[in-house]
Amino acid sequence: GRITGNTAYADKAVQICNAWSSTLTGITSGTGGNSDFIIAAGIYGYEFANAGENLYGYSGWTSANRTAFQNMMLNVFYPINHDFLTRHNGTCADHYYANWDECNYASILAIGVLCDDRAKYNEAITYFKSGIGAGNIDTGIYHIHPGLLGQLQESGRDQGHSGLNISLLGAMCQMAWSQGDDLFGYENNKILSGAEYFAKYNLGNTVPF
Numbered sequence: 001g002r003i004t005g006n007t008a009y010a011d012k013a014v015q016i017c018n019a020w021s022s023t024l025t026g027i028t029s030g031t032g033g034n035s036d037f038i039i040a041a042g043i044y045g046y047e048f049a050n051a052g053e054n055l056y057g058y059s060g061w062t063s064a065n066r067t068a069f070q071n072m073m074l075n076v077f078y079p080i081n082h083d084f085l086t087r088h089n090g091t092c093a094d095h096y097y098a099n100w101d102e103c104n105y106a107s108i109l110a111i112g113v114l115c116d117d118r119a120k121y122n123e124a125i126t127y128f129k130s131g132i133g134a135g136n137i138d139t140g141i142y143h144i145h146p147g148l149l150g151q152l153q154e155s156g157r158d159q160g161h162s163g164l165n166i167s168l169l170g171a172m173c174q175m176a177w178s179q180g181d182d183l184f185g186y187e188n189n190k191i192l193s194g195a196e197y198f199a200k201y202n203l204g205n206t207v208p209f
Helices: 007-021 036-054 063-090 098-114 118-130 157-179 186-202
Strands: 140-145 151-152
Touching: 007 036, 007 063, 036 063, 036 098, 036 157, 063 098, 063 118, 098 118, 098 140, 098 157, 118 157, 140 186, 151 186, 157 186
Parallel strands: none
Antiparallel strands: 140 151
């Protein structure tokens, strides 16, 4: 709707957001009992919160419906995001790969923006810089090789997971940039070094490991 000026797109987004906020009460492991619900809460959390933020000020989304959507993000998504970054599902802090941390602090940042909650926004920024798990910036991009090539914590895995590192870090940095904070340039453009490493390898070149 913002791009094309066609309110039909905005109206459909409102319909989807309202349907979820009036229905969703929890995100759980289900009958399988695995921990994938945590990464779902992170990835869908930041994407959903961004959708809600993009609808801000749209006359077709009532203040009551916006509040209901904010409450869903605060009461369903945020507690899972926060609990994971605090307890890592009852494991040691570096048990999970970097993507798990990255999507959950991206979700917290997006929820902070959506809900005008500076404390949550700051929580995400702090974790990005110095969190205890594998996904803070210095562990997520844990070694800088000559030529400013930043090896990612998941570089040795399949490249779908390695690429998710870059996309999640990029989403985090872009959200912060929109709020006036430059994480792209943090620690001598460390995100760029990771993107360069990923791109060089996936273009068929040799990289140090």
